[in-house]
Amino acid sequence: MVGTRPNFMKVAPVAAELARRPEAFEHVLVHTGQHYDRPMSDVFFEQLQVGRPDHMLDVGSGTHAQQTARVMARLEPLLDELQPDLVVVPGDVNSTMAAALTAAKLQIPVAHLEAGLRSFDRTMPEEINRVVVDQVADLLFIHSPEARDHLLAEGRDPVDVAYVGNTMIDTLVALRERIEAEDTPTALGLTPGGYLAVTLHRPALVDGPLLEVALDELARIAGHFDVVFPAHPRTRARIEAEGLRHGRVRLLEPLGYLPFMSLVAAAAGVLTDSGGIQEETTYLRIPCFTLRDNTERPVTVSMGTNRLLGLDPSRIAEIPELIARADGAEGVIPPLWDGDASRRIADLLAGLDDYRGTWAAGRAAGEEAAA
Ligand code: UD1
Secondary structure: OEOOHHHHHHHHHHHHHHHOOOOOOOOOOEEOOOOOOHHHOHHHHHHHOOOOOOEEOOOOOOOHHHHHHHHHHHHHHHHHHHOOOOEEEEOOOHHHHHHHHHHHHOOOOEEEEOOOOOOOOOOOHHHHHHHHHHHHOOEEEEOOHHHHHHHHHOOOOHHHEEEOOOHHHHHHHHOHHHHHHHOHHHHOOOOOOOEEEEEOOOHHHHOOOHHHHHHHHHHHHOOOOEEEEEOOHHHHHHHHHHOOOOOOOEEEOOOOHHHHHHHHHOOOEEEEOOOHHHHHHHHHOOOEEEOOOOOOOOHHHHOOOEEEOOOOHHHHHHHHHHHHHOOOOOOOOOOOOOOOHHHHHHHHHHOOOOOOOOHHHHHHHHHHHHO
């Protein structure tokens, strides 16, 4: 199952690994259509070489209830028809939760990629999605040490949890050469190491007065650095509707995966409120400044290059100084963020006869195979 931009990078390497083992797996890719614009969706299928989705549910935008309900109503008959042995759902978006609930209610086993992340902030829709999915999923694939603690604290059985590594980093590792060949900085007339890349799209930041403050602060530091901001449609729509000024900040259309990662890889720093980008910058060892009060990915702070600025755009003013001070502080890449997570997942799944009853026994066999 995929639905939104960040899902594609997490599922593509798993789908590719399953496809490499036709004797063990037959997989079907379903796209809910939560994201649908070409730069938010199609471009990723082309660049990640995962093939077109086998089924498209076309749910589009809407309120949380509308989006969730549409995924459930459209997915249920498809799952009834396909009768899969397992439904794999990634991340924490509305499509993830809707798909997990639909499958669980049909008694179809569910595996959650990126299980156990918690911000402990239920004002974030994603946090509600994470908690729900991790309660109904049968297999919990984690990529961060604290995820296991969260799952056990919520009553999950340790045998259901497997630390497999980070499938989004699999995509980054697999496409590293193509990302380098892309050379987005040169295409945009930027000096490598001399600009700030920005992505901001969360409702808490862009749907209220903070977006204007953030743009003012960014315009101010655009004197020190070039500031490049590929804007999510939600953000762009707000900027246009409110007529917000952005001075020398370069607003761009959303970029595809390869050009965006090329932009990040050569940046002096990245300002974001995204989840995935906190991880990608940690892997690439690029300073990341997260404009949120919390993160469900604390390992990127404790081990990686991420720093929480708080939901306080006035702190953007500190970024040039923080980048100068961070010079050489490269952090450490968390364990098993190594490009092999999808192989471990496929090894584990191949060791199972059925995905519910024999998980405990099969997991032991799969872990042995993975080792
Ligand atoms: C969703 C996820 C969020 C994730 C983000 C990544 C939920 C609750 N949120 O947020 O966790 O970080 O995706 O991008 O699932 N729009 C378009 N074209 C598109 C998609 C969206 O114009 O292809 C616009 C629409 O105006 C839409 C708005 O963006 O109403 C928000 O889209 P939606 O999918 O509801 O949430 P995101 O903000 O994208």
